[in-house]
Amino acid sequence: DLVDESFKRIAAVDGDVQAFLTLDEENARKQAEELQKSGKTGILNGVPIGVKDNIVTKGIRTTAASQILHNFDPIYDATVVNKLREAGTITVGKLNMDEFAMGSSTENSSYQKTRNPWNLDRVPGGSSGGSAAAVAVGEVPFSLGSDTGGSIRQPASFCGVVGLKPTYGRVSRFGLIAFASSLDQIGPITRNVEDNAHLLEAIVGVDPHDSTSANVPGESFAGNLTGDVKGLRIAVPKEYLGEGVSEEVKQSVLAALKVLEGLGATWEEVSLPHSKYGVATYYLLASSEASSNLARFDGIRYGYRAENAENLIDLYKKTRAEGFGDEVKRRIMLGTFALSSGYYDAYYKKAQQVRTLIKKDFEDVFESYDVIIGPTTPTPAFKIGEIIDDPLTMYANDILTIPVNLAGVPGISVPCGFSDGMPLGLQIIGRHFDEKTVYRVAHAYE
Numbered sequence: 001d002l003v004d005e006s007f008k009r010i011a012a013v014d015g016d017v018q019a020f021l022t023l024d025e026e027n028a029r030k031q032a033e034e035l036q037k038s039g040k041t042g043i044l045n046g047v048p049i050g051v052k053d054n055i056v057t058k059g060i061r062t063t064a065a066s067q068i069l070h071n072f073d074p075i076y077d078a079t080v081v082n083k084l085r086e087a088g089t090i091t092v093g094k095l096n097m098d099e100f101a102m103g104s105s106t107e108n109s110s111y112q113k114t115r116n117p118w119n120l121d122r123v124p125g126g127s128s129g130g131s132a133a134a135v136a137v138g139e140v141p142f143s144l145g146s147d148t149g150g151s152i153r154q155p156a157s158f159c160g161v162v163g164l165k166p167t168y169g170r171v172s173r174f175g176l177i178a179f180a181s182s183l184d185q186i187g188p189i190t191r192n193v194e195d196n197a198h199l200l201e202a203i204v205g206v207d208p209h210d211s212t213s214a215n216v217p218g219e220s221f222a223g224n225l226t227g228d229v230k231g232l233r234i235a236v237p238k239e240y241l242g243e244g245v246s247e248e249v250k251q252s253v254l255a256a257l258k259v260l261e262g263l264g265a266t267w268e269e270v271s272l273p274h275s276k277y278g279v280a281t282y283y284l285l286a287s288s289e290a291s292s293n294l295a296r297f298d299g300i301r302y303g304y305r306a307e308n309a310e311n312l313i314d315l316y317k318k319t320r321a322e323g324f325g326d327e328v329k330r331r332i333m334l335g336t337f338a339l340s341s342g343y344y345d346a347y348y349k350k351a352q353q354v355r356t357l358i359k360k361d362f363e364d365v366f367e368s369y370d371v372i373i374g375p376t377t378p379t380p381a382f383k384i385g386e387i388i389d390d391p392l393t394m395y396a397n398d399i400l401t402i403p404v405n406l407a408g409v410p411g412i413s414v415p416c417g418f419s420d421g422m423p424l425g426l427q428i429i430g431r432h433f434d435e436k437t438v439y440r441v442a443h444a445y446e
């Protein structure tokens with residue numbers, strides 16, 4: 001029944017919202033029937049889910065929203081997809097995104113523009129824009145996104161849903177098409193915190209196929225949603241309520257802090273002094289890693305292959321020139337430059353050093369506080385087309401989410417009011433592997 005509902009809703013609204021790139025109705029129905037016959041039980045059993053299109057799914061086209069993978073049919077499932085199958089969820093299709101997860105508005109998809117369900121003239125955020133919009137508009141109750149610099153939290157905030165970036169290493173990246181491997185994490189997008197915790201429980205765990213996945217015991221995140229935050233110590237970085245953050249966003253965060261105070265928590269202002277270097281550091285490191293990761297798209301091994309090439313080098317060049325979009329090319333060029341000999345020390349190495357300082361800022365604060373709270377984004381969702389031609393303004397949108405990826409800690413965005421008729425998000429950040437506290441606070445506030 002749930003799968004039926006999901007396809008009905010998709011048929012009714014996806015023409016407007018355009019969240020899905022590929023639907024897999026036949027398979028989904030078959031799976032649902034088999035599941036019903038099996039008599040299996042479990043909290044996620046039979047729940048429809050949408051998967052971001054940079055997570056590989058055997059037998060379902062996986063494009064990462066790029067033309068270079070327009071005809072790519074993976075021969076295996078990502079670890080998270082296998083885990084979801086074990087948990088009994090049913091994948092209904094693949095969700096739109098910025099090409100290779102590079103962007104903050106889903107406008108960099110080479111296929112279609114996803115629209116924000118709250119206002120079809122606005123972006124849904126990105127890069128997991130399809131994943132957030134599909135949940136917000138009720139096409140699926142659950143989706144998976146990926147977050148390298150904010151790509152789960154920022155679209156969750158723009159679409160008024162709940163999105164968590166887990167601790168780096170918490171969830172296997174095996175089968176996630178790599179963007180920046182030292183930052184990428186897969187995470188859940190849902191309509192409420194409890195669902196989110198259940199979905200995370202299903203996908204966590206060490207994986208022999210991903211050496212960066214961490215061997216920490218699984219936990220019952222959903223079992224810890226007590227509503228109790230008495231005595232909780234909250235840090236509010238002054239940089240997160242500073243310049244560039246809209247007045248309404250600030251007010252919504254202060255109002256949320258009042259709610260938590262009312263529940264017995266306390267808060268104080270702190271500083272994350274190096275977070276101002278976050279955007280610059282991120283774009284150097286993420287682009288450097290991307291330039292290396294995307295070298296595999298050569299026209300030989302996967303997807304698109306240019307025609308009429310004169311020789312092998314020409315084949316590489318033509319395939320990549322035709323297959324990648326502008327933003328991807330921009331990142332490859334920036335990353336290749338930053339890694340080239342003679343510039344390496346000045347850019348890549350320097351950025352690594354600053355990353356260490358940013359991480360230390362978080363560790364210092366977590367010595368005296370349980371969570372860090374601020375807004376997810378400086379403003380609500382902007383209009384489609386408004387800043388797409390201005391990459392630096394687009395990059396600045398990630399100023400509050402990026403430091404969390406650089407530090408490797410977990411962060412969630414939960415809805416916290418409206419500005420201009422559009423939803424806003426409250427960001428709650430925790431210690432490494434302390435998703436439990438993050439969820440508990442998010443749930444108490446929600």
Ligand code: GLN
Binds near residue numbers: 127
């Ligand atoms: N918007 C950021 C970027 O363009 C973050 C993307 C992400 O988290 N995948 O790189």
